[in-house]
Amino acid sequence: MLTYLAKRLAMMVPLLIGITFISFLIMHLAPGSPTDLATDLNPKMSEIAKERLTKLYGLDKPLPVQYWTWLKRLAVLDFGRSFAPDGQPVLNKIADRLPITVTINLLSLLLVLVIAVPIGVYSATHRGSLFDQATTVFVFLGFATPTFWLALLCMILFGVVLGWLPISGIKSLNHDQLSCAGQLLDYARHLALPVLLSAFTSLAGMSRYMRGNMLEVIRQDYVTTARAKGLPERLVIYSHALRNAMMPVITILGLSVPALIGGSVIFESIFAIPGMGKLFYDAVMARDYPVVMGGLVIGAVLTLVGNLLADLGYALVDPRVRSK
Amino acid sequence: MPKITAALILCLLLALSAGGAGAVDDGGSLVMGTIGDATSMIPMITSDSASHEMSGLVYNGLLKYDKDLNLIGDLARSWTVSPDGLTITFKIREGVTWQDGKPYTAKDALFNWRFMVDPKTPTAYSGDYMKVTKAEAPDEHTFVVHYDEPFAPGLASWTLTQMPRHLLEGQDVRASELNRHPVGTGPYEFVRWDPGARVVLRYYPDYFEGRAHISQVTYRVIPDMATMFLELKSGGLDWMGLTALQYRRQTETPFFKKNFVKYRYLSSGYTYLGYNLKDPRFADKRVRQALSYAIDKEELIKGVLLGLGRVCTGPIKPGTYWYNPQVKRYPHDPAKAKELLAAAGWRDTDGDGLLDKDGRPFEFTILTNQGNSYRANTGVIIQQRLSQIGVRVKLRTVEWAAFIKEFINKGRFEAVLLGWTITPDPDQFDIWHSSKAQPGQLNFTYYKNPEVDRILTEQRRTFDREKRRALIFKLQEILAEDQPYTFLYVANALPVLAARIKGIAPAPAGISYNFTEWWVPKALQHPAMKR
Numbered sequence: 001m002l003t004y005l006a007k008r009l010a011m012m013v014p015l016l017i018g019i020t021f022i023s024f025l026i027m028h029l030a031p032g033s034p035t036d037l038a039t040d041l042n043p044k045m046s047e048i049a050k051e052r053l054t055k056l057y058g059l060d061k062p063l064p065v066q067y068w069t070w071l072k073r074l075a076v077l078d079f080g081r082s083f084a085p086d087g088q089p090v091l092n093k094i095a096d097r098l099p100i101t102v103t104i105n106l107l108s109l110l111l112v113l114v115i116a117v118p119i120g121v122y123s124a125t126h127r128g129s130l131f132d133q134a135t136t137v138f139v140f141l142g143f144a145t146p147t148f149w150l151a152l153l154c155m156i157l158f159g160v161v162l163g164w165l166p167i168s169g170i171k172s173l174n175h176d177q178l179s180c181a182g183q184l185l186d187y188a189r190h191l192a193l194p195v196l197l198s199a200f201t202s203l204a205g206m207s208r209y210m211r212g213n214m215l216e217v218i219r220q221d222y223v224t225t226a227r228a229k230g231l232p233e234r235l236v237i238y239s240h241a242l243r244n245a246m247m248p249v250i251t252i253l254g255l256s257v258p259a260l261i262g263g264s265v266i267f268e269s270i271f272a273i274p275g276m277g278k279l280f281y282d283a284v285m286a287r288d289y290p291v292v293m294g295g296l297v298i299g300a301v302l303t304l305v306g307n308l309l310a311d312l313g314y315a316l317v318d319p320r321v322r323s324k
Numbered sequence: 325m326p327k328i329t330a331a332l333i334l335c336l337l338l339a340l341s342a343g344g345a346g347a348v349d350d351g352g353s354l355v356m357g358t359i360g361d362a363t364s365m366i367p368m369i370t371s372d373s374a375s376h377e378m379s380g381l382v383y384n385g386l387l388k389y390d391k392d393l394n395l396i397g398d399l400a401r402s403w404t405v406s407p408d409g410l411t412i413t414f415k416i417r418e419g420v421t422w423q424d425g426k427p428y429t430a431k432d433a434l435f436n437w438r439f440m441v442d443p444k445t446p447t448a449y450s451g452d453y454m455k456v457t458k459a460e461a462p463d464e465h466t467f468v469v470h471y472d473e474p475f476a477p478g479l480a481s482w483t484l485t486q487m488p489r490h491l492l493e494g495q496d497v498r499a500s501e502l503n504r505h506p507v508g509t510g511p512y513e514f515v516r517w518d519p520g521a522r523v524v525l526r527y528y529p530d531y532f533e534g535r536a537h538i539s540q541v542t543y544r545v546i547p548d549m550a551t552m553f554l555e556l557k558s559g560g561l562d563w564m565g566l567t568a569l570q571y572r573r574q575t576e577t578p579f580f581k582k583n584f585v586k587y588r589y590l591s592s593g594y595t596y597l598g599y600n601l602k603d604p605r606f607a608d609k610r611v612r613q614a615l616s617y618a619i620d621k622e623e624l625i626k627g628v629l630l631g632l633g634r635v636c637t638g639p640i641k642p643g644t645y646w647y648n649p650q651v652k653r654y655p656h657d658p659a660k661a662k663e664l665l666a667a668a669g670w671r672d673t674d675g676d677g678l679l680d681k682d683g684r685p686f687e688f689t690i691l692t693n694q695g696n697s698y699r700a701n702t703g704v705i706i707q708q709r710l711s712q713i714g715v716r717v718k719l720r721t722v723e724w725a726a727f728i729k730e731f732i733n734k735g736r737f738e739a740v741l742l743g744w745t746i747t748p749d750p751d752q753f754d755i756w757h758s759s760k761a762q763p764g765q766l767n768f769t770y771y772k773n774p775e776v777d778r779i780l781t782e783q784r785r786t787f788d789r790e791k792r793r794a795l796i797f798k799l800q801e802i803l804a805e806d807q808p809y810t811f812l813y814v815a816n817a818l819p820v821l822a823a824r825i826k827g828i829a830p831a832p833a834g835i836s837y838n839f840t841e842w843w844v845p846k847a848l849q850h851p852a853m854k855r
Contacts, residue, residue: 032725049450056446085364085375085446087498096519152550160558167558168551169521173355173542174851272546274361274520287725 008311012304019300020074020293024067027292033059034083034287057083070293079297080290082283090294093279098298100170101264101275104191108199109253112206115199117249120210124218125237135207142204151197151270158193166190168272194271198263202256209252213245220244250313255306352849353540354825354842357552357564361520361545365506367485368440368447369497378523378543381839382423383508385483386414386433386467391831391838393644393748395479399428399486399509400467405787409474414467414482420532422488423513430461435489437469445497452481474785476792477751511536511840521545537827537843556584562822568630568698571818584820589830590643591817594636595702595743596809597690598769603738605686612807613654614664618713619706620656625813628701632818636811638800639744639752644832645789646750648797651804661713672714679714687716691731692741694721699741702812706741733764740769746814750796753780756803771808824848 035053054060058069073080079090123132159167166172170190171183178186217223218241226236264277276295283291362375367383370376388398397403400414420428439445440453455478458470471478488507492500506514509532512525523543527536544561546552553570555561557579566575566586575586597619599606606612621635640647665671670679670686679686690706692699700721707717722731731737744755754760757780760767776799783795803809819835821828827842828835844850 030726032723032729048454049448052443052450053446053448056444081498085366085370085498086503087364088503093519152554155551155554160554163558167554167560168546169544171521173522269547270551272521272544272548272551274518274545278520278547285723285725 004315005312008308012308015304016297016300017071020071020297021067023296023300024070024293025063027287027289027296028063028066030287032287034289035059070290074297079294082291083288084283084286084291090290093291094276094294094298097274097276097279100273101268101277104194104198104267104273104275105264107191107195108202109256111195111199112202113253116203116206117210117246119207120212121214121237121242121245123207123211124214127215132211139204139208142200147197147201148266148270150200151193151267154193154197165192168270170273194267194273198267206249206252210245210249213248214241217241217245247314247318251310253306253310255310348537348827348841348843349846349849350535350537350843351539351846352844353542353851354538354562354822354844355542355544355560357546357555357561358543359545359547359549359552362517362523362543364503365514365517366487366497366500366502368449368487369445371448374543374545378525379485379506379508380510381512381525381541382506382510382514383485383487384510385485386416387479387482389483389748389833389837391829391833393833395483395748398483399433400482403479403482405479409476409785409787410471412469412471412479412482414469416465416467417532418465420509421530422490422509423507423528424488424491426488426490428486428509429464430467431464432486432489433467434459434461435493436484436486439487439492439497440484452478453484474787476784476787477749477753479787480747480749480751512541515540531840533840536840538825556820562825564820566818566820568628568632568815568818571632571820572630575820580820583823585823585825585828586818586820587828587830587835588632588816588818589832589834590634590641590814592641592746592748592834593743594639594641594746594814595699595741595812596636597706597812598740598742598809600735600738600740601770601772601808602735603688605688606739608668609806610664610668611670612810614661614668614713615710615715616654616807616810617657617664618661618715619654619709619810619812621654621812622656623709624702624705627705628698629813629815632816633813634816636814638803638811639746639755640750640796640800641746641832642814644748646793646796648800650797651800653804654807654810656709658709658713665713670714677714678716685716686714687718688738689718689720690739690741691720691722691727691737693724693727695724698815699743703741732768735763735768735770750792751784752796752799753784756780756799756808769808771806773802773806776802 033054034057035050058066061069070080077091079094081087081089082093119135123129123135126132155167158165166189170187172178172186172190175183175186218237220241223236223241226240227233231240264275265281266277267273268275268278276298279291280295282288283295358374358377360372360374362370362378363372364370364375365379365382367376367379384399386398386400387395387403390396397417399417399420401417403412403414405412414430414433416428416430416433422428437453437456437459440447440450441456452475455471455475456469457472460468462468469478469482486509487502491502491507497503504517511528511531511533513528515524515526517523522545525541527539529535544555546555546561549567549570552561552564553566553574556564571586571588575584580586597615599612599615601607625631625633625635634642635653636642637651637653638648642649665679665686669681671681672679674680676685690703692703700719703717703719707719710717732740754766756767756771756773756776758767758772758774758777761770761772779795779799779802783792783799786792786795804811817834821835824844825842826844827838829838831837
């Protein structure tokens with residue numbers, strides 16, 4: 001198992017460098033540069049000022065040199081400073097924003113698992129029942145509903161009409177004056193809508209997926225064997241079948257890790273959450289190369305780690321993978 | 325005796341009424357919504373409006389604009405321009421202190437000029453300051469700048485935010501603490517900034533014009549207009565800018581009338597359709613005039629802005645000192661448009677409904693930037709109107725950075741739908757002078773007119789307001805005749821504020837020029853956050 005892990009980790013380094021190289025190239029090939037946005041269509045902008053900015057950002061150097069400088073800094077985990085006027089270190093910016101994005105996504109992922117797996121299993125084992133049909137309808141509704149629309153409806157209902165939950169942000173204006181428990185409750189109230197809604201979007205897919213897997217597994221010979229041995233149905237389903245049915249779900253979970261950042265843009269905009277998705281999106285629009293590259297590296301690492309975790313999860317539930 | 329009593333009573337009444345009218349309450353807090361977060365609290369190195377707005381309450385300039393958009397003293401008590409127009413002398417206000425207690429002096433002003441022209445300062449605004457050949461601070465309260473030639477727009481450049489020399493000198497500005505924690509001379513002190521979420525300011529008790537009445541101001545970053553509106557409705561915000569749709573359709577309710585006050589005034593910006601004058605079709609003035617006649621500006625205002633705007637006749641804001649109301653206008657007149665086009669050789673010779681000349685049909689593409697629904701809708705209505713006179717228009721929207729770099733800067737477009745901000749100073753040199761008709765410059769429609777060049781140069785050298793006004797009036801007449809752009813509309817700014825806020829007095833400058841005089845009655849105050 002350890003050799004397997006070491007091999008997988010070693011493979012990640014060249015992969016990561018390859019990803020950064022391609023990202024760097026594409027980012028710089030995109031039309032527009034950070035100086036344009038500060039200076040273009042600005043009557044007070046002189047040509048000299050523009051040249052100065054280009055030089056200050058190091059954009060006057062050839063691309064390979066820029067990439068090499070960036071890579072060298074990355075080796076010591078220095079992501080450089082943002083091109084945004086405040087010139088904050090990229091790492092600080094990401095550290096400010098990443099925790100909230102990861103929290104929301106992990107919570108919603110957890111929620112999805114807790115809800116989707118039982119729904120999937122129950123639908124599969126009670127195929128054609130009223131519950132199964134009802135969840136089918138629910139799932140199609142879930143697929144068809146635009147999230148932003150649903151989010152606005154929920155905000156109107158719970159925020160404006162009923163006044164139960166805050167509409168946006170992650171903490172109240174008087175958050176700092178609250179007691180420790182009060183602060184936790186404040187966070188929870190703010191996170192309720194974003195987490196529930198982002199879970200809702202994945203719920204449909206995941207429960208359907210779980211149902212499909214389960215159906216496939218319970219038709220397998222070993223399940224029939226287990227039943228023939230006289231094992232109780234609960235044991236057959238939850239111990240023998242579920243474990244195997246979960247394997248593809250683990251893969252999906254691993255693959256959904258990188259989507260955490262990209263998929264957060266819409267939610268973070270609607271709910272005014274200062275997270276990673278919004279930071280990354282704004283950086284791309286402003287051609288803030290250091291922040292974009294920082295985000296991409298984090299995204300790439302998350303992807304690779306996600307894949308690794310999925311594979312490890314696989315190895316854990318399926319000994320054949322380990323022995324290969 | 326009765327006379328004395330009457331006089332006493334009168335005095336008493338006067339005193340009472342004066343006290344009643346003048347009584348304002350200090351305290352309370354106000355929460356504003358903003359679409360974008362600030363990028364830095366050093367305004368001279370930022371180009372986004374959020375940064376300028378938020379840091380604007382913390383800092384002062386040497387000069388500022390009053391409610392009628394006239395330049396008045398701010399940190400400078402007064403200023404004089406030498407008769408030859410080459411030297412401006414500012415007298416600095418005495419007794420002003422930075423929010424950390426240090427005095428503000430002419431040395432700070434001198435430092436700010438040096439900071440702006442320093443090659444290491446990543447600013448986009450150095451142009452006006454590089455025209456200064458020499459600056460000096462002969463004593464604590466005098467700041468003098470010298471120019472090679474008279475430069476009237478230069479005066480407005482001294483609204484420049486004054487940064488504290490003792491905190492910035494000798495530092496790398498991008499790594500400076502002031503980026504995140506401004507220290508100014510203004511009415512509000514910085515409290516905290518949660519990136520992407522909020523900026524909190526609190527009144528500065530020793531502000532040289534007296535304390536601001538409202539104790540705390542919070543800017544909340546809410547990137548989505550619909551969410552912002554819901555926050556306003558639920559009481560999470562006191563102030564936001566409405567969209568035309570929200571103003572007209574979503575706020576005409578008893579709830580809104582009771583709890584909010586809507587304001588409406590002309591914004592400082594106009595929308596235009598600019599033609600690439602290097603394109604032979606648009607080089608003919610008659611063609612441009614014809615297109616201006618064919619586009620119904622009133623219809624655009626009604627359809628796109630829901631009536632919340634005004635027809636634009638040139639690059640100066642209507643109703644201001646510099647605005648010439650007597651220029652040639654282009655009311656909707658398709659017959660006249662067709663007549664002018666026919667005179668320019670555009671006729672429908674093959675009967676396909678499209679005008680043509682030398683075998684080529686009249687069709688062109690209007691380019692605009694993505695993400696601005698007002699412009700996109702404007703384009704669609706223009707397309708419809710022009711099709712009625714036999715001109716086929718295609719619309720194309722491009723992402724902003726690519727739009728600038730690939731199309732505008734390289735002159736690769738036929739017509740563009742864009743907008744300009746209207747600054748209080750009427751200098752239009754960079755937009756219309758033929759020397760600026762170069763790739764990457766602002767005269768990207770390649771408009772060239774020797775008379776306009778002369779006027780633009782002359783008005784820059786003229787400090788006399790009356791004379792400068794005459795020149796700017798003439799400029800507007802020529803532009804209205806030439807129609808290098810079809811000037812479309814000036815939209816309204818549509819702020820909405822909680823009704824509990826008092827002291828707001830809309831003026832040509834908008835509503836926030838007297839922000840420090842706004843107040844909230846004690847009973848209606850929302851508590852300010854503890855520090």
